[in-house]
Amino acid sequence: MEQEKKRVYTAIQPTNNLTIGNYAGTIRSWRALQSDYDCIFAVANMHALTVRQDPSVLRARTQSLVALYLACGVDPAQTIVYVQSHVPCHAELCWALNTVTYVGEMERMTQFKDKSAKHADNINMGLMDYPVLMAADILLYKADLVPVGEDQRQHLEIARDIAQRFNNLYSPTFTVPEGLFGKVGAKICDLQDPVKKMSKSCENPNSSVFLTDDKDTIMRKFKRAVTDSDSQVRYDPAAKPGVSNLLSIYSVFADKSIEESEKQFRGVGYGDFKLAVGEAVANRLAPIQSEQAKLLADKSYLDGVMKDGAERAQAIARKTLSKVYKKMGLYQI
Numbered sequence: 027m028e029q030e031k032k033r034v035y036t037a038i039q040p041t042n043n044l045t046i047g048n049y050a051g052t053i054r055s056w057r058a059l060q061s062d063y064d065c066i067f068a069v070a071n072m073h074a075l076t077v078r079q080d081p082s083v084l085r086a087r088t089q090s091l092v093a094l095y096l097a098c099g100v101d102p103a104q105t106i107v108y109v110q111s112h113v114p115c116h117a118e119l120c121w122a123l124n125t126v127t128y129v130g131e132m133e134r135m136t137q138f139k140d141k142s143a144k145h146a147d148n149i150n151m152g153l154m155d156y157p158v159l160m161a162a163d164i165l166l167y168k169a170d171l172v173p174v175g176e177d178q179r180q181h182l183e184i185a186r187d188i189a190q191r192f193n194n195l196y197s198p199t200f201t202v203p204e205g206l207f208g209k210v211g212a213k214i215c216d217l218q219d220p221v222k223k224m225s226k227s228c229e230n231p232n233s234s235v236f237l238t239d240d241k242d243t244i245m246r247k248f249k250r251a252v253t254d255s256d257s258q259v260r261y262d263p264a265a266k267p268g269v270s271n272l273l274s275i276y277s278v279f280a281d282k283s284i285e286e287s288e289k290q291f292r293g294v295g296y297g298d299f300k301l302a303v304g305e306a307v308a309n310r311l312a313p314i315q316s317e318q319a320k321l322l323a324d325k326s327y328l329d330g331v332m333k334d335g336a337e338r339a340q341a342i343a344r345k346t347l348s349k350v351y352k353k354m355g356l357y358q359i
């Protein structure tokens with residue numbers, strides 16, 4: 027009998043414009059994962075509500091993120107692609123898991139502290155509960171592996187803790203998920219401040235390269251990227267964060283190892299090196315952008331993908347939730 031495939035689950039929030047960090051940290055691995063795993067890729071639009079959103083923009087970004095997934099090689103016939111709010115089990119499991127999660131644990135989350143500082147006028151309950159909803163996402167589908175960037179490591183740890191705690195309190199129910207972090211690209215840094223993570227929400231337009239940027243914009247941003255006063259293209263994140271970040275980006279977008287990339291740029295000046303990085307990024311993004319635009323022109327197709335995905339996701343999620351309710355003593359009819 028064919029052995030059952032392991033399950034991969036991950037999601038992205040439809041907030042701001044996605045960056046090459048999002049691509050490098052997770053999306054780029056999705057196409058290949060589909061042949062070895064049973065994959066589920068979600069659009070985390072309920073997580074997006076934890077910071078203020080313009081409702082019509084959030085709606086448009088949700089659709090455009092689904093189109094991006096498909097444009098990056100996700101095959102909806104094989105893989106489940108769906109929108110979080112279309113599967114009510116997420117909010118329901120989140121509530122159940124809230125009762126086995128401690129306030130102190132949530133207060134210690136780095137992202138909660140960062141976002142609370144950034145949005146001091148809107149430290150809402152959802153922001154604090156964010157990791158529990160993320161745990162619910164993953165645990166509903168009994169995911170074995172979760173491909174994410176480095177910044178999600180702490181959230182994944184808490185999802186594992188919650189799963190283990192529930193299993194011990196009640197009985198084995200949830201699979202304890204493992205993070206899947208790329209050797210290269212799990213933390214792409216800010217082009218202007220290369221010790222900081224590149225972020226969708228950074229205010230300096232030269233800091234992040236967006237997946238929607240055209241070639242001229244991409245080249246301009248890389249030309250302005252911070253390097254150092256040395257002149258060697260060498261991977262050494264502690265001593266040379268700017269150059270090392272550019273090497274990581276090149277390695278991801280040109281599909282070459284760091285060692286190969288270092289070798290290729292031995293003796294090459296920073297100016298030419300930066301141009302090559304920009305070219306590699308622009309060349310990879312161009313076909314994705316045109317495919318995404320094509321898909322966005324066919325809204326009814328995209329709605330169909332979301333509907334089918336939601337039905338398939340809901341069928342899996344409902345089974346898990348029903349087990350959880352039973353174990354917790356919620357009366358079922």
Ligand code: TYM
Nearest residue numbers: 036037038039047048051052070174175178212213214224
């Ligand atoms: P989000 O939307 O902030 O980011 C989406 C993915 O991109 C990765 N990422 C990066 N990787 C490398 N370098 C960077 N500079 C960089 N910036 C972002 C993130 O690690 C992430 O993998 N909480 C999640 C969304 C989520 C989720 C889930 C993920 C909701 N439910 C369940 C996994 C499983 C988030 O905010 O990602």
